[in-house]
Amino acid sequence: xxxxxxxxxxxxxxxxxxxxxxxxxxxxxxxxxxxxxxxxxxxxxxxxxxxxxxxxxxxxxxxxxxxxxxxxxxxxxxxxxxxxxxxxxxxxxxxxxxxxxxxxxxxxxxxxxxxxxxxxxxxxxxxxxxxxxxxxxxxxxxxxxxxxxxxxxxxxxxxxxxxxxxxxxxxxxxxxxxxxxxxxxxxxxxxxxxxxxxxxxxxxxxxxxxxxxxxxxxxxxxxxxxxxxxxxxxxxxxxxxxxxxxxxxxxxxxxxxxxxxxxxxxxxxxxxxxxxxxxxxxxxxxxxxxxxxxxxxxxxxxxxxxxxxxxxxxxxxxxxxxxxxxxxxxxxxxxxxxxxxxxxxxxxxxxxxxxxxxxxxxxxxxxxxxxxxx
Numbered sequence: 001x002x003x004x005x006x007x008x009x010x011x012x013x014x015x016x017x018x019x020x021x022x023x024x025x026x027x028x029x030x031x032x033x034x035x036x037x038x039x040x041x042x043x044x045x046x047x048x049x050x051x052x053x054x055x056x057x058x059x060x061x062x063x064x065x066x067x068x069x070x071x072x073x074x075x076x077x078x079x080x081x082x083x084x085x086x087x088x089x090x091x092x093x094x095x096x097x098x099x100x101x102x103x104x105x106x107x108x109x110x111x112x113x114x115x116x117x118x119x120x121x122x123x124x125x126x127x128x129x130x131x132x133x134x135x136x137x138x139x140x141x142x143x144x145x146x147x148x149x150x151x152x153x154x155x156x157x158x159x160x161x162x163x164x165x166x167x168x169x170x171x172x173x174x175x176x177x178x179x180x181x182x183x184x185x186x187x188x189x190x191x192x193x194x195x196x197x198x199x200x201x202x203x204x205x206x207x208x209x210x211x212x213x214x215x216x217x218x219x220x221x222x223x224x225x226x227x228x229x230x231x232x233x234x235x236x237x238x239x240x241x242x243x244x245x246x247x248x249x250x251x252x253x254x255x256x257x258x259x260x261x262x263x264x265x266x267x268x269x270x271x272x273x274x275x276x277x278x279x280x281x282x283x284x285x286x287x288x289x290x291x292x293x294x295x296x297x298x299x300x301x302x303x304x305x306x307x308x309x310x311x312x313x314x315x316x317x318x319x320x321x322x323x324x325x326x327x328x329x330x331x332x333x334x335x336x337x338x339x340x341x342x343x344x345x346x347x348x349x350x351x352x353x354x355x356x357x358x359x360x361x362x363x364x365x366x367x368x369x370x371x372x373x374x
Contacts, residue, residue: 008060009115010091013053014039017068019106019249022046025071026080028108032056032064041071046106055115060089063159063178068101068108080104084159085112086176098149100247102157147308147361151244156265156297164243173237173263173299177228185263185299187224189237197233200225223270237263243299244306246326246363250295253329257302257365258289260325266296273329291329300326304367311358318353319364326363331356 014028026048027041035056042048058064063084069077081104085097091114100107152164160183161176172191175183179196187202202224226235239262248254248268261270273291292298300306302325311317321335333354356362 006060007057008087008091009055010058010087011053011055011113011115012064013111013113014050014066015096015109015111016047016049016051017106017108018047020046020048020068020080021070021105024080026068026106027071027077029067029069030054030056030064031067032058033062053111058087060087062087066099066108066110068104068106081106083108083155083157084178085110085155086159086161088112096149097154099155100157100249102159105249147310147363150247151306151308154245156245157247157295158265158297160265160297162245162297162299171239171241171243171301173239173243175233175235175237175263177226177233177235179228179231179233181233181265182225182227183235183263183265184223184225184268185237186261187222189224189239189262190226191236191238192234193226193236194234196228196231197235198227198229200227237299239301241301241303242305242365242367243301244325244363245297245299246308247297248292248295250293254292254298254326255329256290256292256298256300256326257324260300260302261290261292261298262301263299264292264296266294268292268294268296268298300363302365302367304365306363306365308361308363311356311360311362313359315358316355317358317360317362318355319362321352321354323364323366324354324362325365327356328361331360331362 012030012032014030017026017028020026023044025041025043026045027039028050029036029038033056037054037056039050039052042050056064063086065082065084067082068080070080071077081101083099083101085099088095091112094111094113096109096111098107098109153162155161158181159178160181163174165172165174177183177197182200190199202222227233243262246254255273264270269292271291271293272288304323306325309317318336319333327333333356335352336355337352
């Protein structure tokens with residue numbers, strides 16, 4: 001007998017947003033199945049705080065649409081941008097997500113919480129207070145907030161759900177693509193795909209010199225494109241390293257460590273760029289780095305687990321020169337000894353570090369360790 005997909009009672013709460021045009025009066029409209037609801041609008045603000053929510057009946061796996069609109073009191077509201085989430089199969093605890101807007105500017109913070117009677121209070125603790133101090137600065141990815149919230153699981157600006165199924169050697173990246181979306185990746189990274197997914201092309205993007213330029217940063221000259229053509233696609237990619245995702249809004253160019261690119265969505269462009277003679281000479285990162293531009297999500301690979309660190313204005317962060325994963329191109333660092341004494345740095349095995357000064361967002365990775373001299 002046919003067994004219909006069970007419905008879930010889920011509260012969707014819109015907390016706040018940031019990065020909007022300061023002249024707009026933003027509100028959020030949510031569409032879940034045949035149900036629609038919207039928040040109140042906030043007058044002329046780039047960082048609105050709503051703290052409003054509504055309960056919906058949803059099916060696991062279906063997509064929920066969030067539309068941010070500008071309340072135009074002289075006529076019809078105009079669309080600022082939109083984002084999607086996919087309803088999870090289960091919701092054992094409240095989930096908070098930062099959603100970058102597609103075809104728009106800004107990010108909204110939402111949370112999901114199951115309201116089914118079978119859910120016990122112990123399984124669903126009340127979320128703590130949400131911070132609204134969203135000031136990531138010009139060098140931060142559009143995700144805002146916690147830089148590690150969507151490193152291993154989340155949804156891209158195009159509505160592609162992703163999850164790193166394992167961490168470490170032999171990692172697998174699972175991608176669920178709405179029909180019509182595409183993913184570009186390093187050739188040979190594919191493990192499996194479903195019947196709605198097709199291999200579209202494998203070519204030198206930008207021609208011979210662009211491919212040669214990527215080769216300087218340890219990347220393949222060719223890029224492989226996969227697309228969901230006839231329905232929701234599923235694609236599995238692999239790497240011998242750890243994986244992580246960062247979301248870019250197109251306003252800032254980024255460096256990845258040499259050989260750090262795996263896949264991307266949107267209009268991301270991959271090339272190479274010199275980080276300067278002194279930095280290239282003293283750091284383990286080399287002269288040519290992976291250069292990332294455009295808007296979308298980049299899936300990077302690193303020799304160890306990736307962790308993002310927000311550096312506050314006036315503060316500093318020193319990173320071992322073999323453990324940088326990603327950093328903004330406009331965020332310069334200074335090479336210096338780990339200790340004030342170069343002799344002490346050499347004896348300890350720490351050597352040189354890359355010193356960043358905030359505000360900054362820097363991604364580091366584990367996996368690099370050199371024992372000190374005996």
